[in-house]
């Protein structure tokens with residue numbers, strides 16, 4: 001399916017956002033940030049701040065809403081821990097940017113200093129091994145900026161500081177605001193307010209309406225004003241705001257990062273993973289190299305000595321309860337069709353599908369909870385599906401993925417199937433397509449999107465690597481598929497002719513030899529290696545299997 005560059009955007013967002021952070025509104029300094037000069041006022045009794053009107057919810061941070069104010073109560077366990085802050089423009093006024101657009105990810109940390117709490121932005125663009133002497137210089141050069149300072153309003157249980165975070169969302173904070181993305185000039189705090197707060201054990205989701213304006217006598221900030229912030233999406237959404245007002249719905253996720261980062265695996269351009277990059281000053285080389293690591297889930301063997309083992313925790317995708325009942329089994333099959341690929345990496349049932357609990361079974365279950373990856377079924381006329389994920393920028397670990405499956409993608413799959421292989425399948429001669437066929441097409445779309453969320457880019461080379469005669473050969477196609485990867489755009493086997501006698505079950509792409517091999521390359525543990533560098537030799541040996549087996553090769557549009 002068409003893949004919006006969300007994941008790539010997330011990968012590159014750290015750097016452009018640093019530029020956006022240098023771009024305060026022309027000629028004005030936002031009030032109240034960072035810390036004010038005067039001493040913080042004394043905290044008040046808890047009940048005076050968190051009154052009986054408060055709507056409170058326990059989670060990684062306890063949230064309290066009192067009318068239009070939002071308070072965070074920071075338990076000891078949350079202070080000093082690193083969180084991933086994901087900003088997204090959920091909805092915009094028509095013409096400015098587009099909904100669902102990533103507006104940047106960054107790592108943040110809450111710190112307490114007496115009666116103040118600081119929110120710092122932590123950079124992982126530049127790193128070094130903590131044991132190396134240069135680490136001190138890297139830390140000094142990277143002194144983490146304070147995004148905002150908060151007075152402690154009160155103390156909760158266990159001395160947990162309570163702070164008023166409303167202005168973090170309702171004033172123009174360059175690190176988090178959508179203003180630069182819609183190229184507006186000013187932020188109007190009087191027309192900006194918190195819409196919704198959802199609190200979970202590992203994450204907090206906040207939705208905020210933010211209103212910006214661009215004066216009539218200016219042209220939207222494109223000329224003569226401050227340089228437009230580079231967009232993480234590679235220039236998409238760079239639409240100048242029309243003079244007047246625009247309101248956007250910003251969606252902020254703050255997700256707790258793992259206490260111990262996963263061991264990273266080095267990226268290799270021969271294998272099609274998404275990647276993160278860092279400048280590493282701890283390496284014994286004359287130039288500091290940019291280290292690139294693949295994005296992948298953390299998967300560990302229950303029995304590290306077994307060739308094939310159950311995982312400690314399988315990769316788990318939930319099926320959205322909004323999915324029409326008759327399609328649920330096919331969505332599950334699409335997810336679990338990756339199991340053979342994880343077997344190649346040494347994991348039995350490394351990926352599993354589960355039906356989400358009903359509200360009666362678990363009233364607190366939510367697809368927004370960062371503990372759950374979900375295949376969302378969205379009632380939309382969009383003929384598409386997308387597979388974004390969020391990952392730990394310190395290690396590349398994929399933390400969560402929510403695949404968006406738009407209802408009308410079924411129309412697209414139906415049209416393709418009818419046009420491409422209609423003559424080969426009697427079932428395609430009548431519309432609507434029978435459920436078993438439509439189900440199979442849904443399974444295919446889901447499997448492709450799951451592939452993106454497991455870390456895979458498109459492999460556009462894959463469909464050109466089998467000898468042409470083999471794509472007509474029913475035995476070959478039965479065992480190898482007509483394309484070596486489900487991550488290609490090869491769609492259905494339109495090369496096949498009726499006289500080839502290919503089984504209709506083999507006309508649809510599936511997880512193929514490349515996918516299994518690439519999953520092995522990225523996920524198979526290398527127990528002897530204690531660092532990413534120590535894995536290099538093995539990874540290179542594995543990659544060289546491409547030399548003799550052309551259908552294991554990878555390339556894609558704008559491969560990086």
Ligand SMILES: [Zn+2]
Pocket residue numbers: 001002003448452458
């Ligand atoms: Zn795709």
